[in-house]
Amino acid sequence: MKPARLIVLGVALAAGGIAAYLASSSRQAEEPKALPPPPVATVEVLVAKNDVAAAQVIGDRDIGWQIWPTDAANKSFIKKSERPNAVSEFVGAIARTPIAAGEPLRESKVVMAKGTGFMAAILPRGMRAVSLDVSPNTGAGGFILPNDHVDIMLTRRERTAAGADKYVSETILRNVPVLAIDQTVAEKDGEKVVIGKTATVELTPLQAETLAQAHQTGTLSLSLRSLVDSQSPTPEGGNDDENGRSINTVRYGVSTQTAH
Numbered sequence: 001m002k003p004a005r006l007i008v009l010g011v012a013l014a015a016g017g018i019a020a021y022l023a024s025s026s027r028q029a030e031e032p033k034a035l036p037p038p039p040v041a042t043v044e045v046l047v048a049k050n051d052v053a054a055a056q057v058i059g060d061r062d063i064g065w066q067i068w069p070t071d072a073a074n075k076s077f078i079k080k081s082e083r084p085n086a087v088s089e090f091v092g093a094i095a096r097t098p099i100a101a102g103e104p105l106r107e108s109k110v111v112m113a114k115g116t117g118f119m120a121a122i123l124p125r126g127m128r129a130v131s132l133d134v135s136p137n138t139g140a141g142g143f144i145l146p147n148d149h150v151d152i153m154l155t156r157r158e159r160t161a162a163g164a165d166k167y168v169s170e171t172i173l174r175n176v177p178v179l180a181i182d183q184t185v186a187e188k189d190g191e192k193v194v195i196g197k198t199a200t201v202e203l204t205p206l207q208a209e210t211l212a213q214a215h216q217t218g219t220l221s222l223s224l225r226s227l228v229d230s231q232s233p234t235p236e237g238g239n240d241d242e243n244g245r246s247i248n249t250v251r252y253g254v255s256t257q258t259a260h
Contacts, residue, residue: 041070044080045104046087052099055118060091063105077104094118119179119200128208129179131200132220144199148178149225152201152211156218172214175225177202 044065052062065080078086093110113121119129152173157165180200
């Protein structure tokens with residue numbers, strides 16, 4: 001091959017290599033560099049450090065601050081930036097419902113009633129906690145749990161005009177909330193049945209008087225209500241335009257309904 005041709009071929013190869021290099025450099029320059037992700041905004045929220053059972057008094061080792069993403073902390077969470085002394089404020093409070101370890105603490109989960117019993121703390125204004133004796137026969141076989149709703153029935157003996165005895169049963173209170181069975185105010189260790197000797201229910205003062213009188217005149221029994229019926233606005237579980245839940249009271253043979 002002639003030297004002139006070799007020179008031309010070499011120049012062509014060099015030009016091609018330079019062009020390829022320049023094209024590659026141009027593509028690399030056009031590709032933007034990946035930027036590091038922006039830092040996640042965080043906030044310290046008050047959480048339970050241990051499992052807290054219902055009615056348990058919260059100790060200083062049961063709660064503490066934990067870092068949470070700001071976007072995941074809703075308005076109900078207690079933030080250190082807003083309440084730096086919240087730990088000392090909540091020590092001594094009573095858990096209204098069970099709180100799992102790591103769960104953010106909220107006002108609705110506790111009762112701020114230091115030095116007060118749990119039952120007195122959770123009772124709504126104007127209501128009374130009244131206890132009555134129950135047995136498997138008079139308490140739905142032990143299937144009644146705290147937070148269930150029941151009807152209270154009175155069975156009494158009456159004497160007919162002919163002098164014979166007969167037994168009469170009537171429902172004296174309807175849709176009554178059960179606060180506790182014995183001293184159990186919630187399920188414990190997954191227990192689904194609480195067979196106790198005493199049931200504590202939530203009543204108005206007038207209903208408490210009715211129950212006390214009925215206790216002296218006959219035998220009281222609890223009738224467990226369906227969950228659907230207990231959330232209905234009417235005593236029997238129907239639907240109407242009445243707001244709130246009402247309770248039927250039979251006093252001296254006269255039936256009245258009161259909102260609850």
